[in-house]
Amino acid sequence: MKNIKMFAGILLFGSLWGFSEVIIGSAINDIGLPSGVIMTGIFAIIFLVLSRIIYRQPGMQFGMGLIAGGLRLFNPFIGCHLCSAIAIMAEGAIFELIWYKISFDFSELKSVIMRSSIGIISAYFIYIGGYIVTQILTPIAAGANFYIENLIIFMPRILSSGLFAAIIGGVILPFVLMAKDIKITLKDKIYYPTTIGISILIWFIVVGNWLFI
Amino acid sequence: MIKGKERIIPILALIVILISGSSTAYVYLSQIEKDTITINAEEYTIGQLFFMVDTKAIQTVEGEKTGISLEDLIQKIGISCPDCYEYTIKAKDGYEKTVSWDILSTGILTDNYRVFFPDTPKAFWVRDIIEIEVK
Numbered sequence: 001m002k003n004i005k006m007f008a009g010i011l012l013f014g015s016l017w018g019f020s021e022v023i024i025g026s027a028i029n030d031i032g033l034p035s036g037v038i039m040t041g042i043f044a045i046i047f048l049v050l051s052r053i054i055y056r057q058p059g060m061q062f063g064m065g066l067i068a069g070g071l072r073l074f075n076p077f078i079g080c081h082l083c084s085a086i087a088i089m090a091e092g093a094i095f096e097l098i099w100y101k102i103s104f105d106f107s108e109l110k111s112v113i114m115r116s117s118i119g120i121i122s123a124y125f126i127y128i129g130g131y132i133v134t135q136i137l138t139p140i141a142a143g144a145n146f147y148i149e150n151l152i153i154f155m156p157r158i159l160s161s162g163l164f165a166a167i168i169g170g171v172i173l174p175f176v177l178m179a180k181d182i183k184i185t186l187k188d189k190i191y192y193p194t195t196i197g198i199s200i201l202i203w204f205i206v207v208g209n210w211l212f213i
Numbered sequence: 214m215i216k217g218k219e220r221i222i223p224i225l226a227l228i229v230i231l232i233s234g235s236s237t238a239y240v241y242l243s244q245i246e247k248d249t250i251t252i253n254a255e256e257y258t259i260g261q262l263f264f265m266v267d268t269k270a271i272q273t274v275e276g277e278k279t280g281i282s283l284e285d286l287i288q289k290i291g292i293s294c295p296d297c298y299e300y301t302i303k304a305k306d307g308y309e310k311t312v313s314w315d316i317l318s319t320g321i322l323t324d325n326y327r328v329f330f331p332d333t334p335k336a337f338w339v340r341d342i343i344e345i346e347v348k
Contacts, residue, residue: 083336108218108219114218114223116226117222117223117226120229120230121229124229124233135336139336142333144313144333144337147311149311150311154308156243157240157308159232160236160239162229163230163233163236166226166230
């Protein structure tokens with residue numbers, strides 16, 4: 001029963017994350033702001049950490065990345081579906097690795113310095129990790145060759161590009177962790193229809209857009 | 214254990230800021246500013262390239278794009294046996310992508326120094342090009 005509850009949570013939070021990438025990410029991109037940095041520093045951190053707080057289950061954020069990345073593949077608004085989808089999937093996996101040693105009661109994250117520090121580390125490595133993984137996997141998935149020298153020469157730029165994501169993550173995460181003191185309990189007969197209903201609605205909107213626009 | 218983490222995590226965060234900050238400084242200082250494009254070790258202005266090669270339009274996932282054919286360009290600058298080489302397209306910010314002739318020959322170069330290909334992910338659409346290395 002606990003596993004089914006977690007899968008419903010993965011579906012919900014993964015869909016919300018993917019939906020924010022598709023809709024809000026596109027809007028941010030349209031007004032000329034760095035959407036990748038903002039989406040990772042704010043939205044990815046919010047959804048990943050909130051789901052960690054609520055469900056306290058390892059592996060969940062990796063699953064969320066797969067769902068969000070899958071949803072991103074259907075995004076009708078921005079050109080590079082494949083690179084973003086791969087990056088999002090990698091972000092979920094990298095978050096799991098970073099938070100592997102952080103306890104589920106977050107007892108080590110009591111001070112603002114610790115919360116801010118883990119925010120900086122998480123946002124930075126999620127962002128540059130996603131960037132690096134997509135640089136490797138996108139050419140391969142597209143049937144072209146991957147050239148390691150192309151990546152090495154661009155590494156300073158990639159390492160630099162995560163700076164703002166790190167700063168945003170360091171500011172956002174202490175606020176997100178405040179949610180760990182909020183207790184909300186939903187009965188199963190409300191929980192499942194709500195999580196699955198919201199998820200279906202999100203997928204309907206995104207896939208519907210893809211099919212009809 | 215918690216005490217150890219309380220020491221290590223802020224230090225790691227500081228290292229992250231230092232690495233990303235120094236990388237930002239390096240990128241800013243090493244950025245190349247030039248208006249010409251080097252192709253096979255020869256310098257060309259974008260005007261010269263557009264004078265040498267006819268424009269064509271291709272369909273991409275972002276709609277129709279118009280520019281000069283990279284296939285014609287490589288042949289016009291005197292590369293015999295173009296499919297014997299690979300081509301590294303370099304941007305002024307250090308970004309680069311190496312492609313085979315099969316991919317390069319489908320692409321175009323626009324007058325705002327960007328290449329587009331009809332059948333590749335956007336990651337291959339290098340912008341602010343300063344060089345096409347033939348190797």
